[in-house]
Amino acid sequence: MPHRRPGAAIPEMFRQMLEKPSTEAYPYKPIQLPDRFRGKLDIDPEKCTGCQVCAVVCPAGVITMIDKGTRKVGDRELPVRRPLFDLSTCIFCGECVDNCAFRALEMTKLFELATPNKADLIMRKAVEK
Amino acid sequence: MSDESKRREETAGLMEFSVENLVPFGPIHPALKEPEYFKLILEGEKIVQVIPRIGYVHRGLEKAAESRPWVQNMYMFERTCGICSFVHSLCYGQAVEGLTIYEVPRRAKYIRLIIAELERIHSHLLWVGLMGHWAGFETLFMWVWNDRELILDLVEAISGNRVHKSMNAFCGVRRDMPENMEDRIVERMKFITDRAHYYREIIDTEETMLARTENVGNKINQETAQKLCAVGPMARYVGLRQDVRLTDPYAAYDEVPFDIVTRTEGDVRALLRLRLDELVVSANMISYAVKHIPEGPIRVKIAPIIPAGEHSSHCEAPRGEIFYYVKSTGGRTPDRVKSRQPTMANIPAALELLKGQTLADVPMVLTAIDPCFGCMDRMSFLETESQKQWTWSGEQLRQYGIKHYFPDRFNSPNPTKFKAVP
Numbered sequence: 001m002p003h004r005r006p007g008a009a010i011p012e013m014f015r016q017m018l019e020k021p022s023t024e025a026y027p028y029k030p031i032q033l034p035d036r037f038r039g040k041l042d043i044d045p046e047k048c049t050g051c052q053v054c055a056v057v058c059p060a061g062v063i064t065m066i067d068k069g070t071r072k073v074g075d076r077e078l079p080v081r082r083p084l085f086d087l088s089t090c091i092f093c094g095e096c097v098d099n100c101a102f103r104a105l106e107m108t109k110l111f112e113l114a115t116p117n118k119a120d121l122i123m124r125k126a127v128e129k
Numbered sequence: 130m131s132d133e134s135k136r137r138e139e140t141a142g143l144m145e146f147s148v149e150n151l152v153p154f155g156p157i158h159p160a161l162k163e164p165e166y167f168k169l170i171l172e173g174e175k176i177v178q179v180i181p182r183i184g185y186v187h188r189g190l191e192k193a194a195e196s197r198p199w200v201q202n203m204y205m206f207e208r209t210c211g212i213c214s215f216v217h218s219l220c221y222g223q224a225v226e227g228l229t230i231y232e233v234p235r236r237a238k239y240i241r242l243i244i245a246e247l248e249r250i251h252s253h254l255l256w257v258g259l260m261g262h263w264a265g266f267e268t269l270f271m272w273v274w275n276d277r278e279l280i281l282d283l284v285e286a287i288s289g290n291r292v293h294k295s296m297n298a299f300c301g302v303r304r305d306m307p308e309n310m311e312d313r314i315v316e317r318m319k320f321i322t323d324r325a326h327y328y329r330e331i332i333d334t335e336e337t338m339l340a341r342t343e344n345v346g347n348k349i350n351q352e353t354a355q356k357l358c359a360v361g362p363m364a365r366y367v368g369l370r371q372d373v374r375l376t377d378p379y380a381a382y383d384e385v386p387f388d389i390v391t392r393t394e395g396d397v398r399a400l401l402r403l404r405l406d407e408l409v410v411s412a413n414m415i416s417y418a419v420k421h422i423p424e425g426p427i428r429v430k431i432a433p434i435i436p437a438g439e440h441s442s443h444c445e446a447p448r449g450e451i452f453y454y455v456k457s458t459g460g461r462t463p464d465r466v467k468s469r470q471p472t473m474a475n476i477p478a479a480l481e482l483l484k485g486q487t488l489a490d491v492p493m494v495l496t497a498i499d500p501c502f503g504c505m506d507r508m509s510f511l512e513t514e515s516q517k518q519w520t521w522s523g524e525q526l527r528q529y530g531i532k533h534y535f536p537d538r539f540n541s542p543n544p545t546k547f548k549a550v551p
């Protein structure tokens with residue numbers, strides 16, 4: 001049978017009062033992010049070959065491949081495709097980054113993605129190259 | 130709809146009770162973080178019967194899984210729950226791994242254990258905070274959630290995200306443990322152990338917590354808990370030694386020494402004590418695992434096509450046992466995925482717990498089972514005119530779907546007789 005002790009939590013209350021606050025002064029001070037933080041997706045258009053692996057593995061349907069004409073390999077005409085990213089549906093799993101054989105994709109540390117205009121979140125970097 | 134049928138719908142299943150005794154609880158209620166409806170039948174202040182109506186947040190994940198590649202489903206099932214996300218992807222992953230011929234590397238098993246236990250600690254801490262919140266002890270809520278941040282920081286450092294870790298891959302994990310993390314993890318686990326002991330002391334001696342938790346909740350015995358198929362902490366708090374980690378070890382649970390906690394008091398305070406004791410067990414397991422983690426590869430890369438067959442897997446989530454069944458026909462997408470979440474199994478026991486309690490204790494008792502309604506919502510059928518309820522098998526549901534989407538193939542108009550009620 002427990003013995004009731006009114007105010008059993010008071011010592012802890014005083015201890016917590018004298019401690020420094022747990023909250024961080026963000027956005028007035030920059031926030032410390034771990035090395036592995038998964039933020040906004042970024043692509044290096046120079047490295048992208050349009051192999052479509054990222055579009056196949058993406059669970060959220062962020063990546064659409066856009067046709068950019070054809071290129072000649074030997075005597076064959078092959079289609080050229082480039083990824084278009086709709087980051088408004090991105091779930092930040094990083095599966096595309098893991099699967100990119102050419103290391104064209106990376107997760108940056110940007111996380112302030114709130115915007116009144118959804119079109120801002122469409123990344124056309126690779127398509128416009 | 131006529132007035133009569135409207136009235137019947139409102140009182141479905143309650144014909145033997147007068148409507149005057151009915152207190153609707155939910156679906157939008159401050160005590161419930163997710164929408165769920167409980168019809169409470171009262172006699173004065175005491176609850177005599179509770180009738181749940183589930184399905185307000187039914188999302189159709191099982192059906193959605195059938196049209197997605199295997200690897201995409203991993204991330205979809207991870208989002209079944211916003212608290213115990215890792216264990217869902219782990220369980221689904223294990224079920225799929227059972228269909229392949231590959232072994233999971235030992236190091237990956239240890240990493241899975243570490244993440245799963247960190248998740249258990251953060252889930253239990255979140256729950257203890259909520260219990261403090263509903264007991265009117267807001268300070269406890271603040272303290273506990275402050276401690277929980279330390280665990281989330283660890284999870285973020287290991288996996289890159291606080292909640293959705295995205296750590297699992299088929300036959301392994303995607304990220305190795307960061308270097309030089311061992312000391313930091315052990316130190317944090319020691320801190321969490323100290324805090325768990327302190328919170329044990331608080332809930333045993335502090336007036337507010339005692340008044341709101343002692344002898345609250347209808348006491349059920351082991352036999353009733355077993356009959357109602359209670360799982361996880363809801364089974365352990367009446368003394369049943371039921372824990373998948375112990376009875377059917379997965380990941381590295383067979384290599385890490387631990388013992389599960391059981392209690393016998395049978396009230397809400399026993400659940401609090403049980404979960405706080407489980408924090409200590411989990412913290413010890415993590416400390417042991419980071420010290421004894423073997424070297425080696427963390428992942429075996431497998432093909433995107435899974436061989437035909439069927440397999441199931443179960444894991445111990447923070448709320449109890451979860452179960453995944455997968456069926457493959459050898460294609461790029463699963464043929465069928467079935468999942469069962471612990472809250473689904475604990476709802477009958479929760480209804481039993483509510484009986485004989487006062488209306489004011491409903492938030493405490495409902496929170497005590499650690500409900501996660503978003504995980505568990507299912508669909509059932511109710512014919513509003515005749516009060517008839519029934520369930521469908523998967524095949525019947527499929528036939529209904531075909532009829533609904535391709536009515537001309539069946540040479541009949543859309544079946545409008547049935548109204549699907551969640």
